[in-house]
Amino acid sequence: MQMIAVLLIKLLNILTWLILIQCLMSWFPGARYSKVYEILSMFT
Numbered sequence: 001m002q003m004i005a006v007l008l009i010k011l012l013n014i015l016t017w018l019i020l021i022q023c024l025m026s027w028f029p030g031a032r033y034s035k036v037y038e039i040l041s042m043f044t
Contacts, residue, residue, distance in 0.1 A: 019044050 022040040025031040 015044070 018040055022037065022044055025037050031037055
């Protein structure tokens with residue numbers, strides 16, 4: 001049970017970073033049309 005909690009916390013940390021990166025990318029012109037932004041949009 002403790003292992004699942006640790007994995008869940010790590011997954012949430014990764015998701016938080018992905019959302020932050022996507023938010024920062026949205027400030028740059030043309031970044032919304034990049035492949036990286038599209039991939040991040042699928043996960044967030």
